[in-house]
Amino acid sequence: MLTPHDTPQTPQAAQDAGPAPAPSPDADPLARERAHLAASRTALRAMREDVESLDITDVTANWVNAAVLGAQIDERIKSLADLAHTPLFFGRLDYVREVTADDESGPADGPYRAERFYIGRRHVHDPAGDPMVVDWRAPVSQPFYQASRTNPLDVALRRRFGYTGGEITAYEDEDLTASGDGGERTSRLLQQEIERPRVGPMRDIVATIQPEQDEIVRSGLSGTVCVQGGPGTGKTAVGLHRVAYLLYAHRERLARTGTLVIGPNDSFLHYIEQVLPALGELTVRQATVDTLVAHVPVTGADPAPTAIVKGDARMAEVLRRALRSHVGRPTESLVVVRGSRRWRVPADEITAMIEELLARDIRYGAAREALPQRVAHAVLVRMEQAGEAPDDRVQNAVARDRAVKALVKEVWPPVDPAKLVLRLLGDADFLRTHSEELLTDEERTALLWAKPFRGVKSARWSAADAVLIDEARDLVERTPSLGHVVLDEAQDLSPMQYRAVGRRCSTGSATVLGDLAQGTTAWATPAWPEALRHLGKPDALVEELTAGFRVPREVIAYASRLLPAIAPGLAEVRSVRESPGSLRIVRTEAGTLLAALEEACRAALAHQGSTGLIVPDSVTDEARAILTSAGLSPLAPGEETRPDARLTLVPASLAKGLEYDYVVLAEPSALVAAEPTREAGLRRLYVGLTRAVSGLTVVHEEELPKELG
Structure with missing residues (x-):
């Protein structure tokens, strides 16, 4: 078996070695690692300078291309920043693999060849393009989190580094080839990193990700993952690191479709906002559910019984019925004049078109745009039957005909989503008509405002009202979908809020994070399958994290006395x-x-x-x-x-x-x-x-x- 070049050293021995003045790198393994850190920082600075020196004057066709390319270059420069107190690498892997007869990759140590990789927050290469630090998200880095003595994954030695003020002060080796009882030992440096004081905003856990966390972080983009995790299990960090991993593995796709992190409040978002930039990801948007649905100013508040009804999934069907009630049926035939000819489309034929569009259950606005084309096609059929040869330009002209536009306005009028919700909450008869067999009389009474408001601007909208308006907007026109959404503290969302988030990832995937025991709203999620159904992701994989790393054992045991009563x-x-x-x-x-x-x-x-x-x-x-x-x-x-x-x-x-x-x-x-x-x-x-x-x-x-x- 290959013997590592550096003699394994315990954390205490490494610390006792201390920052000795200018030791010889050949004599002191710690000095060798410090030298590699200095060389890596020099290489990173050279990478940044290379980007800064790029001249795009002659490579862009116009000012738009120049602006886009310039923004991309600026973003790249920011991502290559060397943060003084953020170590470039936190670990090292020494791989060992057997040399085969056809191996031409250079000299080996006997029958084995060593491959050494430093694992860090970003990729750094030397002027020749050889890696000096490997991104923690790269496949070659995964054994840093997954390898064990029982399953070494071709790793001979795993080294962890301890830092003080951005400089290496200790290292700790784990020989994964050692014989013995096979039991795993707790890393002292790992424990120190977990227990490091929490001053300032949340920091990344990239150096301390555990195997069960790593499996969630590296799960694929196509599937939605729900993480049930108690306090201190790292579910928030896992969700943020999963975003960073997906941006690494699927950067082009997510660059087109976008990513979003949703938190419970602005204080929480401020607390986590530095995690992704520390990992080199600068483009992920952060928001709360309230900001996502901020179509009207929220100036009012609902009592709990009212908020519970407004957040119930049944309100989606109430809104759908109320919206579709605006669709009418013609009472007279449509007459379209083209030159000296008059073309008549009977009322029952137009009614059939309307019924067919309603049966397809497409969005209100899309159906309203489709109706004039259906009517125009019926006119073209009559033209062709009369021996004419109309083309698409004629159909478009007919669809824009004054008579056709007047018909569409009459039978399929435009609807303002906020006004629709305003009428539902202010008109008892309108609400009763469209909530029949869905809501009880008590629930309808809870929904109705004490006094009706004259207009959208004068209404005292609540946060739950804004979610209803968002639902109505989607019924009229599809909400754009992102490639991936992280939803944290999800247990506190109402079914209608889940639907609002689900619309933002209807064609993408999601990472749902929460703890059922921490649900504090009156509409808190009782179970994840129900929540995921409202989100539109019923097939999501549910993972549970039960190992706690943040809260001391005595504290979590005391708090857990409440679990029989709350979960x-x-x-x-x-x-x-x-x-x-x-x-x-x-x-x-x-x-x-x-x-x-x-x-x-x-x-x-x-x-x-x-x-x-x-x-x-x-x-x-x-x-x-x-x-x-x-x-x-x-x-x-x-x-x-x-x-x-x-x-x-x-x-x-x-x-x-x-x-x-x-x-x-x-x-x-x-x-x-x-x-x-x-x-x-x-x-x-x-x-x-x-x-x-x-x-x-x-x-x-x-x-x-x-x-x-």
């Missing part, structure tokens, strides 16, 4: 991290809660990393005033990109998807009571309890919820 069929997350002392429960005297919260925050800030104070929404302002007067100056969610981001004050309703090294959670019972139902409150509490990476302190005056034991 009895869900598997408990098994955390790989044991951290004694990571959970503290503090009972305070009456009237001293805010002072105790300040004390707990100061204790958390004494540690390295970020701190999140999660409070019931109703006490956010009071908590901010206390902390500010104490000189702690908390940030709001989404402001974590600031360099002074240490303490963030988080209303409980915005905590989902965020993570902090230390979390102080205030008054669990008040947090539960703030929600419409106890189950929703317990779900909200479960979310808050699982935001911590290193430690959780629960501060309370009231008795804890009985579900916590």
